[in-house]
Amino acid sequence: xxxxxxxxxxxxxxxxxxxxxxxxxxxxxxxxxxxxxxxxxxxxxxxxxxxxxxxxxxxxxxxxxxxxxxxxxxxxxxxxxxxxxxxxxxxxxxxxxxxxxxxxxxxxxxxxxxxxxxxxxxxxxxxxxxxxxxxxxxxxxxxxxxxxxxxxxxxxxxxxxxxxxxxxxxxxxxxxxxxxxxxxxxxxxxxxxxxxxxxxxxxxxxxxxxxxxxxxxxxxxxxxxxxxxxxxxxxxxxxxxxxxxxxxxxxxxxxxxxxxxxxxxxxxxxxxxxxxxxxxxxxxxxxxxxxxxxxxxxxxxxxxxxxxxxx
Amino acid sequence: xxxxxxxxxxxxxxxxxxxxxxxxxxxxxxxxxxxxxxxxxxxxxxxxxxxxxxxxxxxxxxxxxxxxxxxxxxxxxxx
Numbered sequence: 001x002x003x004x005x006x007x008x009x010x011x012x013x014x015x016x017x018x019x020x021x022x023x024x025x026x027x028x029x030x031x032x033x034x035x036x037x038x039x040x041x042x043x044x045x046x047x048x049x050x051x052x053x054x055x056x057x058x059x060x061x062x063x064x065x066x067x068x069x070x071x072x073x074x075x076x077x078x079x080x081x082x083x084x085x086x087x088x089x090x091x092x093x094x095x096x097x098x099x100x101x102x103x104x105x106x107x108x109x110x111x112x113x114x115x116x117x118x119x120x121x122x123x124x125x126x127x128x129x130x131x132x133x134x135x136x137x138x139x140x141x142x143x144x145x146x147x148x149x150x151x152x153x154x155x156x157x158x159x160x161x162x163x164x165x166x167x168x169x170x171x172x173x174x175x176x177x178x179x180x181x182x183x184x185x186x187x188x189x190x191x192x193x194x195x196x197x198x199x200x201x202x203x204x205x206x207x208x209x210x211x212x213x214x215x216x217x218x219x220x221x222x223x224x225x226x227x228x229x230x231x232x233x234x235x236x237x238x239x240x241x242x243x244x245x246x247x248x249x250x251x252x253x254x255x256x257x258x259x260x261x262x263x264x265x266x267x268x269x270x271x272x273x274x275x276x277x278x279x280x281x282x283x284x285x286x287x288x289x290x291x292x293x294x295x296x297x298x299x300x301x302x303x304x305x306x307x308x309x310x311x
Numbered sequence: 312x313x314x315x316x317x318x319x320x321x322x323x324x325x326x327x328x329x330x331x332x333x334x335x336x337x338x339x340x341x342x343x344x345x346x347x348x349x350x351x352x353x354x355x356x357x358x359x360x361x362x363x364x365x366x367x368x369x370x371x372x373x374x375x376x377x378x379x380x381x382x383x384x385x386x387x388x389x390x
Binding site: 043044045068069070071072092096119120132133134135136137138169170171172237 | 321322323329331332344346349351352353354355356357358360374375376
């Protein structure tokens, strides 16, 4: 099996590189280990507005990524390792055991009491340490998963702290899980040693470097797809929102492709028709709406309260 | 010849799949092997490819609909 140790921690580039490899590495098996700087990674058909605390991302300079595989939203940081496997599809739908059982064996060889949890998770003592998802196309499969080594679990909780019942859509929902870090269950292994240990245990890895042509293609794809509003938010299934805020705001809106198409606002019971005229047609971009609201109301607190109600 | 396209049963235990995205519009022609739509089931996104050349006559499911395995999702006209 060919092996790439991808040293980039740019989440947009890494997602693009994975797609380029999936499209171009059409013969043989590939294994890749990589990390992202702090970010959230949503499933392909999810609603990031529904899944994430967008104020947290604005204030913490963390990225939001939409990936190409199914499932729910996960948090990545420097304490989390990701692995990807690209190989032939064997034609039986969700082929999780095929990839998870060898990884569980490797973790057990390292002294970690890892076990299968549900169809697509790895757990320790009933707590999740790894989630995974897949995509299948033209006879090939991409399987990828997380390995929580020593992630900041507090940030993970803050990122997902959402009142998702305010949103109505057909988007795929995340399943909340109790998680734990691998580092809490293994003695004497550092964050840097962990991927080296995985590499040693995985059978017959043949290291390769990323061809320059594919690296450039990934950079281009990162710019043209993964960094764009069109992909990350515009691909959100249409949704409706209804929320109230203790400051007196009551907001209802509908968004299609991440753009507001209907908007109704009340402040302390008073209908604010002018806001519909001003906001319909605007993309739901947290920072841009906050800037607009701050300028419009000439009052940071009112603007912030409106945004807290809307997201 | 008019034919129905169904939600594929991608695994023996798959009961339903979510039709997440149409990749071919109504009235659009397609070639054998081209992806027609994407399905998500068990956290796997699969692109469902055309088995022959044709034209998509009608999409009988909307994006986001959960469809029973082997339920009809489209009608096509093969060339």
